Each structure stands twice: as structure tokens, then as C-alpha cells.
Amino acid sequence: MSGDTVDITILGAGPSGLAAAYYAGHRDATVRIVESLEQIGGQVAATYPEKHVYDVAGHPKILGQKLVELCAEQGLQYGAEVRLGEEAATLERVAEEDEELLVLTTKQGGHYRSRSLIITAGHGAFEPRKLGVEDVERWEGRGVHYFVRQKELFRDRTCVIVGGGDSALDWTLGLQDTVRPPIALVHRRDRFRALESSVNEAKELESAGRVRIMTSCEVREIHGDGHISAVTIENTTSGELEQVPCEALITLLGFHSHLGAITEWGLELEGKRQIKVNPMTMETNVPRVFAAGDVAGYPGKITLITVGMGEAAIAANNAIALIRGEKVQPKYSTD
Numbered sequence: 001m002s003g004d005t006v007d008i009t010i011l012g013a014g015p016s017g018l019a020a021a022y023y024a025g026h027r028d029a030t031v032r033i034v035e036s037l038e039q040i041g042g043q044v045a046a047t048y049p050e051k052h053v054y055d056v057a058g059h060p061k062i063l064g065q066k067l068v069e070l071c072a073e074q075g076l077q078y079g080a081e082v083r084l085g086e087e088a089a090t091l092e093r094v095a096e097e098d099e100e101l102l103v104l105t106t107k108q109g110g111h112y113r114s115r116s117l118i119i120t121a122g123h124g125a126f127e128p129r130k131l132g133v134e135d136v137e138r139w140e141g142r143g144v145h146y147f148v149r150q151k152e153l154f155r156d157r158t159c160v161i162v163g164g165g166d167s168a169l170d171w172t173l174g175l176q177d178t179v180r181p182p183i184a185l186v187h188r189r190d191r192f193r194a195l196e197s198s199v200n201e202a203k204e205l206e207s208a209g210r211v212r213i214m215t216s217c218e219v220r221e222i223h224g225d226g227h228i229s230a231v232t233i234e235n236t237t238s239g240e241l242e243q244v245p246c247e248a249l250i251t252l253l254g255f256h257s258h259l260g261a262i263t264e265w266g267l268e269l270e271g272k273r274q275i276k277v278n279p280m281t282m283e284t285n286v287p288r289v290f291a292a293g294d295v296a297g298y299p300g301k302i303t304l305i306t307v308g309m310g311e312a313a314i315a316a317n318n319a320i321a322l323i324r325g326e327k328v329q330p331k332y333s334t335d
């Protein structure tokens with residue numbers, strides 16, 4: 001076994017998981033968080049750390065990364081153990097002395113025992129969609145990026161952004177004050193899916209020589225000696241090939257995400273992507289297993305940070321009541 005038995009295992013360190021850790025810790029429950037990414041913060045940290053969020057209670061306008069840092073400060077203040085880089089594999093039950101425990105195993109070899117489990121896995125473990133270029137993995141960490149986590153990483157670099165959605169357009173605009181112009185914006189279709197106003201802004205920047213819009217184009221090859229220095233781009237209409245200088249190739253093609261192994265634990269699902277819960281308690285059909293946040297489904301569910309945080313409070317308080325054989329009794333945090 002990896003570590004001690006805890007009261008609650010929390011699967012997923014997004015905003016809902018961190019909120020569950022807060023509510024559990026506040027009630028003196030011991031907590032372990034298991035997270036497949038090497039970072040906490042879920043979708044917020046992985047997909048929009050440098051965008052502003054306006055609708056989280058108490059924060060009229062806050063950067064995604066700042067929100068995650070505050071959620072972590074709040075959620076981890078009671079000393080929850082955090083296991084990063086571990087993807088859940090199996091869930092078993094074992095009888096130990098006079099209690100029944102859950103054992104969560106991970107693909108990385110972790111065996112974690114707890115009295116209950118709160119699944120806050122969002123859309124599941126997610127991976128970026130990758131370019132269909134041979135050997136693209138070889139260039140990861142050498143100039144290929146799937147996220148923009150810190151703009152400074154791109155300071156004064158020549159940059160090619162691939163994608164046709166909001167993220168590609170947002171970062172073409174958002175990196176204007178950082179990278180060496182022009183940013184080449186490469187999209188395989190002739191029209192963008194992004195907001196019209198962003199596309200228009202990119203077109204204006206193109207007239208000023210700060211963006212080069214390359215539609216009906218695809219990256220075919222990556223060149224460099226140790227680190228990327230250029231990419232070959234094909235215009236799929238004319239068949240023309242062009243080598244474009246590129247020290248940072250940012251591909252923003254969305255994510256694959258899947259609940260994966262979680263669907264094999266006997267949990268009743270709501271649609272294909274959510275675990276069915278009783279919204280009064282956030283219990284699933286599997287005893288001692290709760291779910292909260294984007295992964296939890298019931299009629300009328302809205303997938304927002306604030307909603308997930310509220311569900312996390314319900315799940316944590318119900319898990320604690322169940323473990324302790326008490327009535328559900330939230331305690332105010334004021335002192």
C-alpha cells in the first residue's frame with residue numbers, strides 16, 4: 001500500500017477537488033488527492049491559465065492561474081496529501097479489521113486506501129490532440145507546446161500557432177506583446193471557428209505585419225537541431241510547400257478526454273461523460289463513492305466552477321457523515 005489509510009480520497013485536483021479537500025479538511029477528515037496531470041488546477045490551469053474568469057463568487061475578475069493558486073491555498077491548508085502524475089486504474093473493496101475500505105490503484109503503481117472516495121475528475125484524464133506529423137513527440141519539450149502556461153516562455157521567439165478555434169485566435173492576439181512578430185496562424189480549413197471579433201482583430205494585425213494568416217494549410221515537417229527552428233507548411237489547395245521560421249510551435253487542437261478506467265467501476269453513468277449522482281448528497285450508486293463537479297450528472301446540471309464547488313461541499317459533508325455515522329451537519333468556518 002502507498003501511504004496510510006485516509007478518510008477521503010479525492011480523484012482529480014481541479015477546482016471541485018480542491019474545494020472538496022477544503023471542506024473535508026475543515027471537518028478534520030484526512031484527505032489524499034490523486035491527479036493524473038503533473039499540476040493541480042484541472043481545466044482552468046491546463047487550458048485557460050492566462051484568461052480572466054468573471055463569474056466565480058467573490059472574484060469579480062481573476063486570472064485562471066491566480067484562481068487556481070487561491071483554490072490550492074484554501075484547499076490544501078489542512079495538509080491534504082497530493083499525488084500528482086497518477087492516473088486512476090482500479091477501485092476495489094477490502095475488509096480490514098472491522099471496517100470496509102476502498103482501494104484505488106493507479107497506472108503508476110499507487111495503492112491508496114480510504115474510507116470513501118469523491119470523484120472530481122472533470123471530463124476525465126485529458127490529453128491534447130496532437131499534430132499528424134511524424135515523430136511529433138520527439139519535439140515535445142524542444143519547442144512543441146500544447147498549452148500556453150507562461151507567456152514568458154515565448155518571449156522574443158518566432159512562433160507558429162496551429163488551430164482554428166478560440167484558443168488559437170486568443171493566443172495569436174494574447175502573445176502579441178511577447179513573441180517576435182509575425183505570428184504564423186495556421187489552420188487546415190479556409191474559415192475559422194473562433195469568435196468573429198477575434199478573427200477580425202487578427203486580420204487587422206495581419207495588415208500591420210504582426211500576424212500571418214495561413215488558411216487551408218497544414219504543418220508537414222518539423223526541423224531543428226535539438227530544438228525546433230522551422231516548420232514546413234503545405235498549402236493544401238495549391239500544394240505549395242514553404243519553410244517558416246519557428247522556435248515555438250503551439251498546437252491548440254483541443255483535447256481528447258475520457259473517463260477511461262472509471263467507467264469500469266460499476267458506476268451508473270448519466271449520458272456518456274458523467275457519473276449519475278443523487279444531487280441531494282452527491283452519492284453515486286456505488287456505496288461510499290461520491291462525485292462532484294463536471295463529472296457529476298443529474299437532470300438540469302450546469303457545468304460551472306461555482307456549481308462544482310457547491311457540489312464538493314455537499315459531497316464532502318455527506319462522506320464525513322457516512323464515515324462517522326452522523327447526521328449531515330455542515331459547520332461554519334468563521335472563527
Ligand SMILES: Cc1cc2nc3c(=O)[nH]c(=O)nc-3n(C[C@H](O)[C@H](O)[C@H](O)COP(=O)(O)OP(=O)(O)OC[C@H]3O[C@@H](n4cnc5c(N)ncnc54)[C@H](O)[C@@H]3O)c2cc1C
Pocket residue numbers: 011012013014015016017034035036037040041042043044047048053054055086087088120121122123124125126259260262292293294295303304305306308
Ligand atoms: C476554455 C474554458 C473556459 C471556461 N470558462 C469558465 C468560466 O468562465 N466560468 C466557469 O465557471 N467555468 C468555466 N469553464 C468550465 C470550468 O473550467 C469547469 O467547470 C471546471 O474546471 C470543472 O472543475 P472540476 O474540478 O469539476 O474538473 P476539472 O477542472 O476538469 O478537473 C478534473 C481533474 O481531474 C483529473 N483527472 C481526470 N481523470 C483522472 C483520472 N482517471 N486519474 C487522475 N486524475 C484524473 C484531471 O486531470 C483534472 O485535473 C471553462 C472551461 C473551459 C474549457
